[in-house]
Amino acid sequence: MPGRLFLDLTGAELAAALGMDRAAVEDEPRRQNIAPGQQIIVQTAEGLGQMRWGIIPVGRVNARGRPVMETLINARSETVFDKSAYEGVGRAVVPVSGWYEWTGEKRRKTAWRIRSKDKGLLFFAAITDVWEAPGGITVPQVATVTCPPNQDVAPIHHRMGVVLQKEDVPTWLHGSKKDVVPLMVPWPNGLLKIEEARDVDWDAP
Template identity: 55%
Template sequence: MPGRLFLTAPLSGAAGEVGLPPPSADDHGRDDIRPGEALWLVTSDGWRQMRWGLIPQGRRNARGRPVMETLVNARSETVFDKTAFEGVRRAALPVTGWYEWTGHARRKTRWTISDSGGGWLWFACVWDVWSAPGGTEVAQFATVTCAPNEDVAPVHDRMGVLLEPAGLSDWLNGDVATARTKMVLWPAGRLAVAKSPES
């Protein structure tokens, strides 16, 4: 759903897909990116480096209680309705793939999921800025998830919402109704799912 990512190609390639200059620093060559780490995302203002995982600020759940946990993923079905995500902005995260696991503890199989044509995957994300103790401000994000397509369903019951580069501006800058139209399931065959040799 994704819980671990990989980035094995220079971000200049992703930048070229959406007509932007590359970010000020490249961080490809990362084959096991976990929540809490920093990544480059595209926002309505261009590239911004952010930490993966939203720490809620003054947000409350449906029972009116403060949301305490760090939110790594946001469900597409409720991301625009839950108070936990009130006021967040939208971003897109380019990666070359992500991992899922099947099986039981100590006997798990790791799967790599990537674009079947070898291209970039653009995850829909939401983000904001957390004011840490001492006044430090930290840009932070969560990936938006949906039900899996036919490629991913055998290994997980959720996957990240994937955006087409041509629709990126609508996701970043459109109103909520327009953004909802971009959260569509990818057709079967667009993703390659393979057993990882390191599983």
Template identity: 30%
Template sequence: MCGRFDQNDIARRYVAAFGWADAVYDSAARPTFNAAPGTYRPVLHLVDGKLHVDDLHWGYRASWAAEKLPVCVNARVEKITNNYWGRLLKSGRAVVPANGWYEWTGEKGHRQPWHIHRKDREPLFMLALANFGPLRDNNPAHKAESGFVLVTADAAGGMVDVHDRRPVVLNAADAATWLDPELSREQAEMLARQMALGPEAFEWYRVSTEVNYAGRDGEHLATPLPAEGEEE
């Protein structure tokens, strides 16, 4: 987790749900039901106290690690204070708004995708770490050096039936606190651990295996399949 997410609304509606009256919009990404690693997606972050919406590459690798480490799309909350992620935890905290995310169950070749979302169908505010430095604009050939990763935690509870990891999702007020530059790294880690929404806040259902193909899109990808045993 997490290898795909559903970000099918426009940035302005996510900002409204976030509880902010306005933002600086530098995002041209279109809504999608099937956001995949390697694409550019809108993320929320603060610049001088102002909420910004910028398109960032989903996937990050530090410039010095080009020959040593793979590009990551997730960062475990248990490790975000280490030497690799610590710098981003201090100055690169971001939020990725979405309507849900996807997980898979089953054996290779017979993988079944599931759409996971809040029971109340409110937007998700997923915690992210990002590099907002100059590389992001000046060196597009090195896009992974200026991308983002989603912060993940142990799935816990019933969600383990779908996957053992989940994105760290906060409510809007706590997600805004995550963005606060006055929050120390230690406080940010504690917030992510203690305020993450638990399994009881979510529900999930099976969806079409068409989600497996990164280039596919459309509302039908997030439409629930009949329950197993029911008529298709």
């Protein structure tokens, strides 16, 4: 499942590629190491914008009635519409060039870069929320939706992000629950390129 992301386009280039207004993202640089807790570019029904990657579900409880304390960066497709922690969330798409996964033991892990074989954009299905922070500050938040892996990803991870076909993005953003449930499936096999990521500065944004 996506733990780090990368985007090979600037915000202005991304907006141009999608044919969308760039005002909210035009100053964003290319980024090779996007981590949870950082601002990321998202597409919502209103257009392109930025949100914090990670939902803090303040005031929500789990199935046992206990408060949900952890920050949620990924939501399982199997339960995203059923868990009380996700009640009332919105939907968005996170456009990226790809993501990273790791295999191996601690201190000896191997980082893997995953992208489309044609080097095109990938569109992660996501959910959104707004955190009412102390001091009256509102923080828009986003979490990607995950599903079982396809055959490309299975050797390195047991989950992957739900990747949408570009033509299915409007359905994800505007459709009913019945409309979007069929979209939450693994990406077709053979369309991803996976290579060892040896050239990434993990301390840089």
